[in-house]
């Protein structure tokens with residue numbers, strides 16, 4: 001997520017930090033680079049211009065430049081302004097005074113609308129709600145089938161019947177009222193491009209079911225196109241929020257950073273993977289931290305809490321921080337991390353990881369490698385697992401023979417283990433700093 005932007009900002013601020021005292025020219029030069037980095041990340045031109053102007057205005061003030069640690073002050077301002085750009089506060093879903101709450105999902109074909117409707121159902125189900133999914137995309141039989149399959153996976157009922165989308169949606173709301181389902185999540189039709197026919201149908205649906213929440217699903221990978229789509233949908237329908245999907249991909253950041261500023265619509269959720277539990281609440285401040293390479297420890301902890309059982313989570317924390325973190329623990333961690341989602345995504349939430357290209361490359365870990373890692377570690381003696389430092393050349397050869405892999409594979413695993421230890425140390429010192437309130441130090 002936003003790798004290139006994070007790296008560039010990291011470089012700009014590294015330079016700034018190395019300077020000690022700052023002049024107005026230093027700040028201006030840094031902001032010029034920030035501007036280029038944002039434009040290259042496909043952030044809307046006007047949004048960038050206003051953003052840089054605001055940061056400059058705040059950063060060149062006397063008291064900041066005279067501050068003992070001016071670079072940190074500048075970073076703090078950038079962080080605050082990035083947060084503001086994405087809406088400042090967390091945005092919540094609207095709820096009906098009298099259930100059921102009706103949520104209308106809209107968006108172009110391929111944006112991830114149907115998947116997101118299912119993800120949102122699961123998200124709300126985990127909070128104790130009883131959602132009803134509604135298949136109102138009658139033009140593509142495959143879309144109805146897709147929703148039914150997803151509904152089955154997450155054990156959420158799917159309402160579908162023949163007829164006009166408006167009649168289907170109205171019927172679903174009635175059914176929900178009778179059977180106590182709440183919320184009703186309507187998967188509306190999508191098209192490849194915005195067209196009049198689609199907009200008219202959505203307007204009719206809106207008038208008929210009076211949704212409490214109209215959520216637009218857009219693909220973050222499409223950058224400024226996503227922003228234009230959001231503008232049009234907002235003008236026609238009056239959106240309540242946006243869900244940004246595919247943030248796990250190689251997206252540059254343009255959509256995330258521009259949508260709120262351009263349209264005034266808050267981003268409420270982020271899709272971070274194809275699996276149905278990969279939907280996160282969108283927190284502007286945490287997103288700003290991720291963009292700045294400061295990680296997102298809070299989301300990571302929440303993820304651990306919902307994925308692992310409490311006992312496991314406590315154990316994991318204890319072991320991970322202990323000085324004798326060894327290869328057996330490493331294997332356990334790898335297995336648990338895997339449950340929480342792709343390792344790369346998890347690691348991207350650790351402070352500093354975003355800015356460390358080399359480290360990220362060394363951490364390319366796929367599912368197969370987990371099997372190899374297990375085989376390699378199983379081929380070690382208990383003593384080797386507990387004291388990896390004793391694993392010399394001849395032991396490496398023996399281990400490789402034992403599991404049918406090469407010495408290079410063994411070397412790589414040991415290197416990844418060392419890197420994990422390094423990350424853990426960083427995490428621990430970050431946590432200490434965080435507790436002292438020196439988050440930006």
Ligand code: GDP
Pocket residue numbers: 107108109110111112113114115116190245246247248249270271272273274
């Ligand atoms: P729709 O046409 O808008 O209903 O789109 P779908 O829900 O069918 O999704 C299109 C594709 O995007 C599917 O392959 C989904 O698995 C994928 N997708 C949806 N959300 C995400 C996401 O957050 N991350 C990733 N990587 N893929 C996603």
